[in-house]
Amino acid sequence: MKKILSLSIIASLLFAFSACRDESLNPLPGWDPGVHAFTVFDGINFNGNILARPQPYEVANAKNFPKASQNDAKVDLKTRWVSLDNKLTVNKIEIYVRMLESYNDPDGNPKVADLSENGKGKLITTITTPAANRKWNTFSITAQQVYDAYKNASVAYDKVNKVNVFNNPARPRPAGAWFRPAETTGYGSVGADSFVVTWVLTTSDGQVFNTWNPDSICADPTPVSEANSNCQLTFTVR
Template identity: 35%
Template sequence: MRKIYQYSALTLIAALSCVSSCKDEDRVIVPEWESGVHGLGEFAATTADVNFIKGDPSVDLTIDLLWNSIDHKNEVTKIDLYIAFNEAYTDPSGNPKTAKHGGDQGKLYSSMEGSTVPKDKAVTTFTISQNDVYALYKDDTYDYKEDGNQVPVWNNPDRPDRTTGDFKFVDGDAFQLKWVFTTADGRVFDKWGVSVCTEFPGANCSVNWAAVCSQTIKKPAGDWTINFVDSYGDGWNGAAIKVVVDGVGTDYTLDDGGEGKETVTVPDGTETLTFEYVSGDYDEEASFTIVSAKGNTIAKGGPSQAAGTLTLNLCKENE
């Protein structure tokens, strides 16, 4: 029978405090801190993306993982990696729900054993692709309508945007990488207390990511529209939307009044197009929308928009 080991950093701290500060007559025998291991997983510092990019399965996620022996004696001899896939959907009553494909633990993605297991505190690096996760879950079904009928996840009539091609994962999809450690003495560590997951220095219990839209406009040529609003009615007072075409930026603003519009023609052959918000004297009065050449609202902001590059909603734009 497999034993589950849970550790609490708070329990250890409380015990040590008592040993160091309690009076002799109040002291109690504190059990020896049981040996064990925990892990730390995070996106590699060199990775450009920390999410799956919707419509671009070529983008992989790079993750660093290490294990740590609490007493510097116990050794990990096997690491099992699991990936959970959670899908947001709406039930027949209109309530938001989550389909946990793979349950709470997820499905086994890969294992390291023997000489492939890194040493204590040594980082192992690996990648996860959309195709990797699809291979785990491609045959899954789910009872979305709660009527006893299982529907294939990748042939759900209510999600025509999900395909077996480039759009395997779409809005509302979330993922978790989890790990299970087997140690040399045969113990299995696959659950940790809340303190280890969220408070214990140098430890966590999962790496989380989602499916998001690309921030790269694939076909930028055409007429783009910027709609300006100023709640006070005296223009943007130095604020602007900077349109950057192939690295060259031009500021567009509302010179006066409460509303205005600018049409920006992006020429054929343009490779990159980005938008930035330039702060002014009264940002709390300024708001805007940006409409693409295809007619999609790809950005909206204000009042009090933060300065810098704007995050765009390109899910429909790049379909």
């Protein structure tokens, strides 16, 4: 009987303590709802193994710009936004592309120039009426769009004087072949131009999501599901 009475007293004290606790003094913030996205190359099939990640459709350079006839070249992709708790709705998806150019400095050291100069990239296209949660939205990135976004980019290849990338006599980029593959010529061995696709999600209540945790959302290792995520996709010239 004494044991039962003691347990009753302890339970009453715990209840009283929890009932009187001031949640405003809790040092741990509450979790707000969020959204993320999953973007892949369109037209590349699931390999049949639900545990295999990355899948062929999310591997870097699974699709690329060709070396020539770039006027009509495009890379087809698809993206879907995900709200795990269904508390937010995405009503706009902006697609950005960073263009990276490899070159050798005057000392022969390999360098990579981010032509966006901001680490974010240039806005290439916008999905203004995205499909519902976890439903695919298809889009394409054309070579013409990327050229138009970066045609005024310049780099100080000699560390002093900036030169327009697309009018650089040391590495010609004629019309229809604006973007270069890996090459070894008079200016040395350089890697191919690279393009990094990222996205910004805007929700119906005005929130903007453009940064996610690189150790979780951005490197999602979980089995294939409708909740998968990533933070960028890369392609090149081949």
